[in-house]
Amino acid sequence: MGKLIVRSHEEFEKLVGQELGISEYLTVTQDQINKFADATLDHQWIHVDEERAKTEGAFGSTIAHGYLTLSLLPYMWDQIIQVENIKMLVNYGIDSFKFNQPVLVNSRIRTRVVLRSVANLRGITKIQLDIRMEIEGNRKPAFEGITTFLYHFI
Template structure:
């Protein structure tokens, strides 16, 4: 899979309004869900108890935490775009973000990315990306929204 290479603010601007690409599929496993529960102290049974989720849950299995799916964005972003020639990247914000469908355990997900906005803030590039996580075989996305990164490019 080829990634788009970006090495400057101007190169981001060249793709304004365009779809930058789509990540590879990633399978969300029960082990990953359990580790996320441990890291965040969110042990709600719909995520961590496969037996109870199967018999009492609305989905027939455990589901990934919404914030687990969100936390996959940096991993998936790096599959879409290779950014070089920068000193630092800052996760700056999230806007108009909606979780639309649950990600059932062992689902395959991937993320589509569009460049919505690119602003030069005195040498720092503020990049607004529309991101939509697709669940393989599901018409509704897991989520849709905007994330914002700040890139401090080298001069």
């Protein structure tokens, strides 16, 4: 399935309440987790010490940082939608996020997106999205929440 194409504020308005799409699955690797730990200086053993996580951890393996999974949203959002006729996109906010389930190393995750609302802020399109990151084979999502983007259309 191709990306959803949106070219204007009015086209976003027609999509309110609808599921906009689902990203492809992405496997979260130990290498990604280690690099994220290095980038954020968060080397907690549940993320980076594979042996200790197997023997002492509650999950039997290392787990991805919650913020690592959150940081994958732009990549996954880009798989779902192509917004044309814009000068700029701004990440504006994150609301009501809840991390429900840990993402174990080598899990496959994807993002499901519903357009919650659209507003016109003096010519800038503000969209709010209901985001749900799913873990393959798990009924509970990794997280759920609302993210807000600002689109500056030409």
